[in-house]
Amino acid sequence: RDWDHSTKSPSFSARDHGPKPSEVYGFVGSITTVIATAVYLAWAYTPEPVLRSLGITYYPSKYWALAVPSFVIVAVALSMAIYMGLNFVATPPPTSFSTIIDENSRERMTFSPAMEEEMPIEPISDISIDQINDLMFGGR
Template structure:
């Protein structure tokens, strides 16, 4: 007997903090699903919560360090901290690095793209010509009410778009 359980698509209303899961195996005599309870938060939920709270705290500390005058920091008992230069330098370095990554990625895409005058931009290994498919189909005596999927020739596309 295989015990496979999954989240029910229809959640049961419950006033408790427990999560109800419905087993795929049902009781054949009574026609009901077997319920099993699992308590506690999932590990990813805990990591997400801790990550969001620590991000908020780190951002608050960064802004306090960057904007409070030095006498106020000394009054709070904070005497050892990095130079204020880094309050501007670190965000600037991060933004410039992200900008260079985006530009580098765009440059790689432009280098990998074939020129617009190349026949490879119109045809590739997966191009399916309708005339070849229909001529191969004409050899067989089978009826096919729906034409197979094929590419539209560029001449027909230009004729319909540009007259």
């Protein structure tokens, strides 16, 4: 049968052909960012007499043109340092047994040739410490 454009499938809706909300939000966000950056740079680099001659008399002090970006850079650097420090504090020491095996460890399943059709790829598992020692140190 030929496709009839007047009949619509039950799953068809007007939303199927429009942009997704995430695409719209991304577009609006990128345009807003470009406009905000342009306004910021114009305010930061335009001398005050030029702003006054354009009729712009109410604006923040030029001090904030340097203070806010400096604050943001320092805040990001400190938050990264604090995040790494918290990760170091939360990590068990190398001598802890929990670095070898814990409640989330997965033992290797025995793989039989009969299961090859069902499972061509072995499931993810942890390598035991004995196997790692054999691979790294051999028969020393």
